[in-house]
Amino acid sequence: MTPRRLLLLTAVPLASAALVLAATLHTLPSYADDDDHVRARLLRERGEIMSLEQIAGRARAIRAGKLIDIELERKHGAWRYEVELLDPEGRVWEIDLDARTGEVLKLERDD
Structure with a gap:
């Protein structure tokens, strides 16, 4: 196996995994905000x-x-x-x- 092929087989999947992880971590705060709004609405509807x-x-x-x-x-x-x-x-x-x-x-x- 050539060094170039070895690089492609290891670097590309690692870079792809890093991008997926970064995208996932970036969206976490927005889910927390959505949960806060939903929780507040439910508490209000229940009169709490x-x-x-x-x-x-x-x-x-x-x-x-x-x-x-x-x-x-x-x-x-x-x-x-x-x-x-x-x-x-x-x-x-x-x-x-x-x-x-x-x-x-x-x-x-x-x-």
């Missing part, structure tokens, strides 16, 4: 959490400003929304709200 619109309104009622980010996460066995808001003076606030009731769990300036 408030809607995003309700939480956004609640956060704006607590602190005036522009919403920067809203995340739903589970901490200490309960769902909570972590809201980041930019106030008119340019300060960033973090507001943690109970996802079921909208109760304020934390309100602090995010320095």
Whole structure:
């Protein structure tokens, strides 16, 4: 077997496998995002959490400003929304709200 043929028999399959692996790893975060959206929708439909619109309104009622980010996460066995808001003076606030009731769990300036 010639060195060129040996190279083709080993390098091409390895390169192909690396490309397939890279493509698979690249798509994993999008599946996680899809799962998060599905989970949030199911929790909302079951009445376990408030809607995003309700939480956004609640956060704006607590602190005036522009919403920067809203995340739903589970901490200490309960769902909570972590809201980041930019106030008119340019300060960033973090507001943690109970996802079921909208109760304020934390309100602090995010320095």
